[in-house]
Amino acid sequence: xxxxxxxxxxxxxxxxxxxxxxxxxxxxxxxxxxxxxxxxxxxxxxxxxxxxxxxxxxxxxxxxxxxxxxxxxxxxxxxxxxxxxxxxxxxxxxxx
Amino acid sequence: xxxxxxxxxxxxxxxxxxxxxxxxxxxxxxxxxxxxxxxxxxxxxxxxxxxxxxxxxxxxxxxxxxxxxxxxxxxxxxxxxxxxxxxxxxxxxxxxxxxxxxxxxxxxxxxxxxxxxxxxxxxxxxxxxxxxxxxxxxxxxxxxxxxxxxxxxxxxxxxxxxxxxxxxxxxxxxxxxxxxxxxxxxxxxxxxxxxxxxxxxxxxxxxxxxxxxxxxxxxxxxxxxxxxxxxxxxxxxxxxxxxxxxxxxxxxxxxxxxxxxxxxxxxxxxxxxxxxxxxxxxxxxxxxxxxxxxxxxxxxxxxxxxxxxxxxxxxxxxxxxxxxxxxxxxxxxxxxxxxxxxxxxxxxxxxxxxxxxxxxxxxxxxxxxxxxxxxxxxxxxxxxxxxxxxxxxxxxxxxxxxxxxxxxxxxxxxxxxxxxxxxxxxxxxxxxxxxxxxxxxxxxxxxxxxxxxxxxxxxxxxxxxxxxxxxxxxxxxxxxxxxxxxxxxxxxxxxxxxxxxxxxxxxxxxxxxxxxxxxxxxxxxxxxxxxxxxxxxxxxxxxxxxxxxxxxxxxxxxxxxxxx
Numbered sequence: 316x317x318x319x320x321x322x323x324x325x326x327x328x329x330x331x332x333x334x335x336x337x338x339x340x341x342x343x344x345x346x347x348x349x350x351x352x353x354x355x356x357x358x359x360x361x362x363x364x365x366x367x368x369x370x371x372x373x374x375x376x377x378x379x380x381x382x383x384x385x386x387x388x389x390x391x392x393x394x395x396x397x398x399x400x401x402x403x404x405x406x407x408x409x410x411x
Numbered sequence: 412x413x414x415x416x417x418x419x420x421x422x423x424x425x426x427x428x429x430x431x432x433x434x435x436x437x438x439x440x441x442x443x444x445x446x447x448x449x450x451x452x453x454x455x456x457x458x459x460x461x462x463x464x465x466x467x468x469x470x471x472x473x474x475x476x477x478x479x480x481x482x483x484x485x486x487x488x489x490x491x492x493x494x495x496x497x498x499x500x501x502x503x504x505x506x507x508x509x510x511x512x513x514x515x516x517x518x519x520x521x522x523x524x525x526x527x528x529x530x531x532x533x534x535x536x537x538x539x540x541x542x543x544x545x546x547x548x549x550x551x552x553x554x555x556x557x558x559x560x561x562x563x564x565x566x567x568x569x570x571x572x573x574x575x576x577x578x579x580x581x582x583x584x585x586x587x588x589x590x591x592x593x594x595x596x597x598x599x600x601x602x603x604x605x606x607x608x609x610x611x612x613x614x615x616x617x618x619x620x621x622x623x624x625x626x627x628x629x630x631x632x633x634x635x636x637x638x639x640x641x642x643x644x645x646x647x648x649x650x651x652x653x654x655x656x657x658x659x660x661x662x663x664x665x666x667x668x669x670x671x672x673x674x675x676x677x678x679x680x681x682x683x684x685x686x687x688x689x690x691x692x693x694x695x696x697x698x699x700x701x702x703x704x705x706x707x708x709x710x711x712x713x714x715x716x717x718x719x720x721x722x723x724x725x726x727x728x729x730x731x732x733x734x735x736x737x738x739x740x741x742x743x744x745x746x747x748x749x750x751x752x753x754x755x756x757x758x759x760x761x762x763x764x765x766x767x768x769x770x771x772x773x774x775x776x777x778x779x780x781x782x783x784x785x786x787x788x789x790x791x792x793x794x795x796x797x798x799x800x801x802x803x804x805x806x807x808x809x810x811x812x813x814x815x816x817x818x819x820x821x822x823x824x825x826x827x828x829x830x831x832x833x834x835x836x837x838x839x840x841x842x843x844x845x846x847x848x849x850x851x852x853x854x855x856x857x858x859x860x861x862x863x864x865x866x867x868x869x870x871x872x873x874x875x876x877x878x879x880x881x882x883x884x885x886x887x888x889x890x891x892x893x894x895x896x897x898x899x900x901x902x903x904x905x906x907x908x909x910x911x912x913x914x915x916x917x918x919x920x921x922x923x924x925x926x927x928x929x930x931x932x933x934x935x936x937x938x939x940x941x942x943x944x945x946x947x948x949x950x951x952x953x954x955x956x957x958x959x960x961x962x963x964x965x966x967x968x969x970x971x972x973x974x975x
Contacts, residue, residue, distance in 0.1 A: 323834070330766060330837035331773070332830055333818035346834055348893050353755040356851050359858070366853030367860060369657045369687065370643035370909025371934065376686040390550040394777030403775050406783060406812035 317347040448476040453957070456522055456616040456670040457697075463510075463521045470503035470510075470521025474565050477523045481568070481614045487595055489587045490609035492528050492538060494568035499523065502565045517563030518677050524559055525615035527606050528569040529576055530661070531650040532556050539652050540584035541574045543778045543824035553650025554685065555619060555661050555678045562677045567615055570605030574826045576626055576654045577765070578602050579898045582889050583828045590885070591634060592958040593924055597882040600630030606664050607634035611958060617674050618664040623654050624757050625877075625902025627662045628914040632877035632927025635916040635956060637944065638664040639671050642935050643909035644689040646675075647682030655764035656687075658757075658906040667954055668915065668944035672696035675937060691935065700941045707943060709735055710745035710870030715901065721880035727918030727926040728876050734917075734950055735874070735943075745866040745873065749858045750904055756859065757903035758896055759839050759852035766836025769829065774820025781819035790815055831892060860908040867933040872943055874930050877901055877914045881924035905931050913940040916953040925956070 323343045327334045334342060388401070397404040441449065451459065451473055462468045478496050485491060506521040531537050531549035533556075538544045552560070559566060573583035581589040581604025589604045591597040592612040599608040603620030607630035610618050620627040622640035631638025639662045646661040653659060663674035676697055681690045711732065716725060732742055774780035790809055797806035810818060825833070839848035866873060879900060888895045905912045910931055917928035928947070932940045948954050 318838070322838070326834055326838045326841065328818075329841060330833045331770070331814070331817040331821055332825075332833060333815070333822040334830070338830075342831065342834055345831060345892050346838065349758060349835060349896070350838070352893060353759055353848065353852075356752060356755050356759070356855050357847075359749075359752065359855060361851060361854035361858070364854040364857050366850055367857035368853055370860075370907070371687070371689060373644070373687065373689070378683060386550055393550065394547055396774060396778070396780035397783075405775055406787070406816055408811060408813045 318343055318350060448479060451476040452480055452613045454616075455667050456665060456673060457667070459616060460519070460522055460673070466510075470506040470565060471500060473521060474499050474503040474523055474567065477567060477613075477615060480612075484592070484612045484614055487590060488592050488599075488608050488612050488614070489589050490570055490599070490605040490612065490614060491525070491568040492540065492571050492586060492605070493536065495566065499565045499567045502563075506563050506565070517561055519559070519562040519564040519617075519673070522564055522617060523567040523615050524564040524674070525568050525570050525606060525609050525618040526556065526559070526566060527572055527603055527618075527620050529572055529621055529652050530556050530619065531652065532566075532569075536569070537652070538586070539575050540572045540586055541825065541829070542585045543772050543821075544652075545585075545779065547777055549650070551650060554647035554682045556650065558678050559619070564617075564677075568609075570603070570609055570618065572605060573602035573626075574829050575652065575765075575769070576602040576621055576623055576659075577828050577832055579625065579629055579895055580883075580885070580888070581605065581630075582885065583826055585826055588885065591882045591924075593635065594882065594922075596884055597924070598633065598885055600633035600878075600882065602626040603630050603638075603664065607631050607636055607638060610634070610636045610664050610666060613957065616666065617670060619661060619674075619678070620664050621651060621659060621661050622902075622906065623658045623660075624761060624906050625899045627664060628877050628902050628905075628912055628927070628929060629898070631664055631914040632916075632929070633882040633925065635919075635925025635927070635953070635958075636664055636666060637668055637671050637913070637915040637948075637954060638662065639675065639913040639937070639940065640905060640911060641675060641679065641937055642689070642911045643906070644685075644687050645679050645911070645935065645937065647680070647685040647688045649682055649684040653768040655761040656768060657764060658761060660906070667948055668913070668941050669697070669700050669948075671913070671944075672700040672941045675941070679937075689935070694938045696938055696941055699938050700945045702942055703738070703946050703949075704871070704939065704942050705739070707735065707738075707740040707872065708870040709740045709742045710866055710873040711742060712750065712866075712873055712875050713744055713746050714748070714750045715875040719879050719900075720876060721920075723918075723920045724876050724878070724880060724926050728874075728928055731917035731928045731947065732874060734947060738946055738950060743870055745870055747859075747862040747866060747904065749855065749862050752855050753859060753904040753907065754896055754900060756852045756855045756907060757899065758835070759848050760856065760907070762832040762836035763840050763849050763852075764836070765829075766833045766840065769825075769833055772821060772824065773817050774824070775816075779820055779824035781816060781823055783816070786815055786819055787812060828892070856907045859904055863904070863908045863910055863931075863933070871939060872930045872932050872936070874928060875901060877927040877929035881920045881922075881926055901929060910934055911937050911940055913944050915944050915948065916956065917947070917951070918953060919956070925953075
């Protein structure tokens with residue numbers, strides 16, 4: 316099962332990437348090859364297998380609910396490309 | 412261009428039972444000062460530390476020797492993204508001052524350590540070899556960096572990598588290409604290519620790498636150094652920039668297993684800030700590493716020796732197994748029947764986790780942001796063209812400014828491989844495909860783990876190749892992502908299963924390229940892996956070989972070597 320250009324365009328939007336028409340062509344072929352390769356997993360019957368989400372399965376990691384110092388605002392904003400000392404700034408979202 | 416001539420390669424047979432001396436060095440025609448520096452560069456970290464502690468040498472002297480070597484070799488190898496000469500000398504002087512005043516000095520007191528540019532370092536650039544983070548200065552230290560500082564390591568510089576650790580050749584760095592010190596036309600491997608190359612070229616005695624699918628072990632193999640991926644959770648990931656959180660693990664690169672034990676002992680341990688870190692005490696690796704393993708049961712994986720394995724790699728690996736047999740190990744064949752699904756499983760799970768982790772790079776909170784004025788103009792012009800063409804629905808569907816800001820920032824900030832993995836992961840997690848890809852891969856992951864559990868009921872460690880062939884040429888696989896992914900055949904399973912693995916040199920190809928042996932062990936068997944690697948290094952001297960320095964011949968002489 317291959318990928319179409321439309322699939323790739325849709326995924327690029329979901330992944331918040333903007334691809335040039337040329338990148339979409341390349342990506343369609345390259346992702347198609349990888350997706351075809353991973354199809355081999357479907358050979359295996361895994362009906363009774365529990366999925367394994369983590370390599371070392373630790374559960375219920377608790378800690379005391381104590382207040383700890385965290386980053387102050389200045390440090391948290393320091394790497395932002397656009398900020399006013401209080402907030403991160405973004406383009407208008409809700410229209411004019 | 413540095414080339415190693417076949418005729419000048421020094422071959423050796425395993426020299427069982429030989430006394431080990433300091434690593435050999437050619438010193439013809441050198442002045443006293445240079446000779447002293449060279450002898451520092453050719454000592455192991457453990458030997459250097461003993462000299463530092465006894466006052467035979469100062470931390471400033473050691474640091475200066477490494478900085479000078481960086482001056483000689485870095486122009487060709489390009490292992491470092493940044494070298495902090497001033498900071499390193501300052502730290503070294505501070506260690507010397509405290510040692511001189513009989514004040515407490517940390518475990519690594521005065522040893523230079525290079526850090527992969529993927530671990531946060533407070534207030535200092537941490538780029539992940541990505542345009543996205545070109546100017547990023549983290550507000551805190553990664554736990555491993557904090558532990559290194561606490562141990563009085565001299566943080567000498569930050570090493571190059573594939574962007575966000577995605578790749579196996581360091582060709583995906585946005586900033587520079589690292590070259591294999593053994594043959595500058597070849598890859599050092601990746602993603603910890605800079606971390607391995609700097610040790611191989613004697614530019615650092617110790618180095619920190621990370622391994623998500625083989626990113627410590629594969630470059631260690633291709634550069635002829637010792638590298639270890641510990642058990643998942645053995646080393647805290649706090650402050651490690653995330654690629655695939657269920658697979659990422661930090662580990663040591665060094666010249667010997669003894670040195671790797673030293674570095675691991677400092678960085679390992681539970682960290683309340685990483686809830687996946689394992690809450691069990693760290694064994695004293697440096698105290699046990701010298702103890703040979705009695706009655707070691709070594710497993711050879713039937714599936715590891717299939718088609719595609721280079722014949723020189725196979726014979727070096729089989730010879731290494733014979734060395735273990737001569738040391739008393741029993742060798743048994745084991746099977747990992749699902750190993751062949753490792754790559755497919757990995758290249759679903761890792762990109763899925765990556766696509767989720769990398770969602771944080773949005774051009775808003777930190778990192779690269781596209782130029783907003785040209786972005787607004789682009790949206791307007793797209794809309795107007797569509798309206799002029801009568802395509803009103805399409806004009807309505809043009810990205811709003813915030814979505815376009817995300818998309819343009821990410822398109823301009825990420826390189827091709829990172830985009831590919833975000834696309835792959837987003838696709839595999841998208842509606843309608845989640846069960847078929849992600850969930851399926853998680854189930855196969857358990858089968859892969861069960862294979863290891865089964866094998867480790869019969870053997871103590873598994874031995875085999877780390878790569879199917881020695882270092883490939885730069886550019887050879889860069890246009891074929893799938894071919895590049897297949898390089899990870901022997902390494903991804905350990906990450907999927909969470910187990911540890913160690914790689915060290917066990918021979919050289921006829922063209923003079925290092926060949927690595929990989930040992931894999933059950934969960935938390937780091938001490939066993941280190942001891943087994945050390946046993947081998949006591950019996951052989953492959954790890955003492957050095958790529959030629961310009962004007963210095965092409966190899967080091969070790970005990971029991973034979974020049975052909």
